[in-house]
Amino acid sequence: xxRIFDYLFGMFSNDLAIDLGTANTLVYLxxxxxxxxxxxxxxVQKMPNGxxxxxxxxxxxxxxxxxxPGSITAIRPMKDGVIADFDITEEMLRYFxxxxxxxxxxxxxxxxxxxxxxxxxxxxxxxxxxxxxxxxREVYLIxxxxxxxIGAGLPITEASGNMIxxxxxxxxxxxxxxxxxxxxxxxxxxxxxxxxxxxxQYIRKKYNLQIGERMAESIKIDIGxxxxxxxxxxxxxxxxxxxxxxxxxxxxxSDEIRxxxxxxxxAIVDTVRICLExxxxxxxxxxxxxxxxxxxxxxxxxxxDMLLREVTKVPVLxxxxxxxxxxxxxxxxxxxxxxxxxxxxxx
Amino acid sequence: MHNHTVDILIPxxxxxxxxxxxxxxxxxxxxxxxxxxxxxxSSRETELMLEEFSESLGERALFLLSDRNFGLVPAIxxxxxxxxxxxxxxxxxxxxxxxxxxxxxxxxAELPCAGLxxxxxxxxxxxxxxxxxxxxxxxxxxxxxFSTLLIKGEMRMLIGNFDESLDGxxxxxxxxxLRAGKNGYRTYCSAQPILLCSKNNIFGSMERLQSLRxxxxxxxDGRWGIVRHYSVYCGSEARASKLHELFExxxxxxxxxEKFTMLLHWRQYRECVKQGWDGVHTxxxxxxxxxxxAERNMANIHAGLSASHNVVVAVRGVQSVPYPGVTDAPxxxxxxxx
Numbered sequence: 001x002x003r004i005f006d007y008l009f010g011m012f013s014n015d016l017a018i019d020l021g022t023a024n025t026l027v028y029l030x031x032x033x034x035x036x037x038x039x040x041x042x043x044v045q046k047m048p049n050g051x052x053x054x055x056x057x058x059x060x061x062x063x064x065x066x067x068x069p070g071s072i073t074a075i076r077p078m079k080d081g082v083i084a085d086f087d088i089t090e091e092m093l094r095y096f097x098x099x100x101x102x103x104x105x106x107x108x109x110x111x112x113x114x115x116x117x118x119x120x121x122x123x124x125x126x127x128x129x130x131x132x133x134x135x136x137r138e139v140y141l142i143x144x145x146x147x148x149x150i151g152a153g154l155p156i157t158e159a160s161g162n163m164i165x166x167x168x169x170x171x172x173x174x175x176x177x178x179x180x181x182x183x184x185x186x187x188x189x190x191x192x193x194x195x196x197x198x199x200x201q202y203i204r205k206k207y208n209l210q211i212g213e214r215m216a217e218s219i220k221i222d223i224g225x226x227x228x229x230x231x232x233x234x235x236x237x238x239x240x241x242x243x244x245x246x247x248x249x250x251x252x253x254s255d256e257i258r259x260x261x262x263x264x265x266x267a268i269v270d271t272v273r274i275c276l277e278x279x280x281x282x283x284x285x286x287x288x289x290x291x292x293x294x295x296x297x298x299x300x301x302x303x304x305d306m307l308l309r310e311v312t313k314v315p316v317l318x319x320x321x322x323x324x325x326x327x328x329x330x331x332x333x334x335x336x337x338x339x340x341x342x343x344x345x346x347x
Numbered sequence: 348m349h350n351h352t353v354d355i356l357i358p359x360x361x362x363x364x365x366x367x368x369x370x371x372x373x374x375x376x377x378x379x380x381x382x383x384x385x386x387x388x389s390s391r392e393t394e395l396m397l398e399e400f401s402e403s404l405g406e407r408a409l410f411l412l413s414d415r416n417f418g419l420v421p422a423i424x425x426x427x428x429x430x431x432x433x434x435x436x437x438x439x440x441x442x443x444x445x446x447x448x449x450x451x452x453x454x455x456a457e458l459p460c461a462g463l464x465x466x467x468x469x470x471x472x473x474x475x476x477x478x479x480x481x482x483x484x485x486x487x488x489x490x491x492x493f494s495t496l497l498i499k500g501e502m503r504m505l506i507g508n509f510d511e512s513l514d515g516x517x518x519x520x521x522x523x524x525l526r527a528g529k530n531g532y533r534t535y536c537s538a539q540p541i542l543l544c545s546k547n548n549i550f551g552s553m554e555r556l557q558s559l560r561x562x563x564x565x566x567x568d569g570r571w572g573i574v575r576h577y578s579v580y581c582g583s584e585a586r587a588s589k590l591h592e593l594f595e596x597x598x599x600x601x602x603x604x605e606k607f608t609m610l611l612h613w614r615q616y617r618e619c620v621k622q623g624w625d626g627v628h629t630x631x632x633x634x635x636x637x638x639x640x641a642e643r644n645m646a647n648i649h650a651g652l653s654a655s656h657n658v659v660v661a662v663r664g665v666q667s668v669p670y671p672g673v674t675d676a677p678x679x680x681x682x683x684x685x
Contacts, residue, residue, distance in 0.1 A: 184390065280388075281418040286551060
C-alpha cells in the first residue's frame with residue numbers, strides 16, 4: 001500500500017542528484033541544475049548524555065569554524081572520499097534534501113548519489129539506508145568517475161575506451177569506462193586537500209611561517225602549477241612567524257609551489273600511468289585517440305594537463321566544467337532512467 | 348586419460364568473482380591437471396584473490412603476474428611458453444567447466460591427427476562455432492574460440508605459439524589452424540563437453556575492431572592465399588559413390604581454409620548423408636536442391652550463396668555437366684591439384 005502512495009506522491013516530487021564530496025557537496029535538482037553548493041561540514045554539539053546534536057550544516061557550519069565554544073565541533077563526515085560517519089552523513093543528506101526539495105512529509109524524491117569507485121558493499125548499503133532515512137523514495141548509487149564521465153560528455157555507452165581522471169578534494173579517481181561500465185579504476189588518496197597541506201608544510205619548513213588552509217588553497221589556485229610555465233608567478237602570503245609568533249608577509253613564487261606540490265602531483269601522474277598500463281591494448285588505443293579527460297577541482301591545477309601529456313604521450317583535455325562534472329553527470333542520468341539503471345551500482 | 352600430462356591455461360583480467368568461480372570449477376572437475384594462471388595487468392583485488400589460490404595449490408599451479416596488460420594473445424603465449432605438457436587447454440574465466448569435461452576433450456584429442464580441439468558451448472557468451480551434426484561425436488572445423496581450446500603439446504612445439512601481430516580473434520585462430528593443417532594436424536569440434544559460456548564484453552571502438560579485422564584478413568590472404576567459397580554442382584545423374592574422390596579433395600581444401608557448398612539433388616543428398624559427408628567438416632556444407640525445377644532455380648540459389656558469402660566460385664563437379672547459369676565454371680580437377 002505504501003508503495004502505491006510512494007508512486008503517486010513521487011509524481012509530485014523533483015528528483016535529485018547529490019555529489020557528496022570530501023570538501024563540498026553539490027545538489028542537482030532535476031529541471032533546475034545545480035542548486036546547492038555547500039561545504040561538506042556539519043557542526044555538532046556534544047550533549048551531556050554523550051550524544052551528538054546537529055546544529056548547522058554546510059555554509060553555516062563552516063562559518064562556525066574557529067568561533068564556537070568547546071562543546072561545538074565542526075565535523076567533515078567525508079574523509080579521503082569515503083564516508084567516515086554515517087549518522088552525520090545522514091543528517092547532512094537530510095538537510096540538503098529538505099533544503100532543495102521543499103515539500104515535506106508525503107512527497108519523497110528519487111535520489112542519485114555519487115559514491116567513490118572502490119566503495120564496499122557494506123558502505124553502499126549504508127549510504128542507501130542513510131539516504132532513505134533522510135527522506136528518499138528511491139536511491140540509486142553511481143560511481144563518481146562514471147558520473148564525471150557523463151558530465152564531461154564522454155560516450156560511455158559505446159564499446160570504445162574513455163579515460164577520466166577526477167581530482168577531488170580527498171581523492172583522485174582514474175577510471176577507464178566502456179559499454180556503460182567501469183572497466184578499470186584506480187584511486188589514490190591524493191587530492192586538493194593534500195595539495196593544500198603540502199603547501200602549508202613547505203612554507204612552514206622553508207620560511208618558518210604558519211599559514212592557514214584557506215591561504216594555502218589560495219596559493220594553489222593563484223600560482224600553483226604542475227609543470228613549468230613560461231612565466232614565473234609570485235604571490236604575497238600572510239601567515240604567522242613560528243619563531244616570533246607575530247603576523248608576517250612573505251613572497252612565494254610558482255617554482256617553489258611546484259616543488260611543494262611535486263609529491264602530490266607525482267602520485268596522481270603515477271595513478272594515471274598505472275591505469276593506462278593495466279588497460280587492455282584495444283581500449284588503450286581508443287584512449288590514445290580520444291585523450292584523457294580531467295575533471296574535478298584539481299583539474300584546474302595549472303599545467304597538470306601538460307605534465308600528464310608529457311608523461312603518458314596521450315592527449316589530455318580538461319572537461320568543460322570540471323568542478324561540476326560529477327554533479328552534472330549524475331543529474332543527467334535523472335532524465336534517462338534506462339541509462340541510470342545501466343550505470344547504477346548494485347547495493 | 349591420466350597417462351597424459353595436462354596444463355590448463357587461464358588468462359585473467361579482473362572480474363575476480365567470475366575468475367574465482369572458473370578456477371574453483373576447474374580444480375573440482377580436473378584433479379590431475381596443472382594450472383597456469385596468467386594475471387594480465389589485473390587489479391589488486393584480483394591479484395589478492397589469486398594469491399589465495401596460490402597459497403593452497405603449491406606446485407599444482409603456476410601464477411604469472413604482470414603489471415601491464417599486454418593483451419589476450421600475448422598473455423596466452425606467455426602461459427604457453429611455460430607449458431611442457433602433452434596437452435594445454437586454454438580456458439577463459441567466463442567459461443564454467445563441468446564434470447568430465449577434460450576427459451571428453453582428451454578423448455577427442457585422440458582422433459586421427461588431432462592437434463586442436465574445441466568443445467561446444469551454450470550461454471549468453473557462446474562463441475559462434477558450428478556444431479557437429481546430430482549423432483556425430485566430432486567434426487573437423489576451422490572456427491575456434493579462445494574461450495576453451497585444447498592444443499596438443501607436440502604440435503605446439505612444431506608450429507609455435509599464436510601470432511600476436513594478428514587481430515587476436517578470428518584471424519589469429521584461423522592462422523593457427525592453417526599452420527597446424529600445414530604440418531598434418533587437424534582441428535576438431537567435439538560434441539562433448541558442452542560448456543557454459545557467459546557474456547564476455549568485447550572492448551574497443553567499432554572502427555578499431557573493423558580495422559583490426561581488415562588488417563587480419565589482409566595478413567591471412569597474403570600468407571595463405573585468399574580464402575574462397577566454392578559451390579559445386581554435379582548434375583542429377585552422378586551417384587555419391589562416384590563422387591568420393593571429389594569429396595576427398597574438397598575435404599583437403601577445407602583443411603586449407605576454403606569453404607564449400609555441395610549442391611546436391613535429392614537422391615545424391617541422401618546418399619552423401621548416408622556416407623557421412625555432412626559431418627566431416629564445418630566448411631563442407633551439403634545443400635539439398637529443390638525437388639522440382641532444381642536446375643532452373645540454380646541462378647537464384649547461386650545468388651543467395653553469393654549474398655551471404657561475398658564471392659562464391661561456381662565449380663563443376665562432373666566434367667560433362669555444366670553449372671546451370673554459369674557459362675565458364677571450371678572443372679574441379681583443373682582447379683584443385685588432386
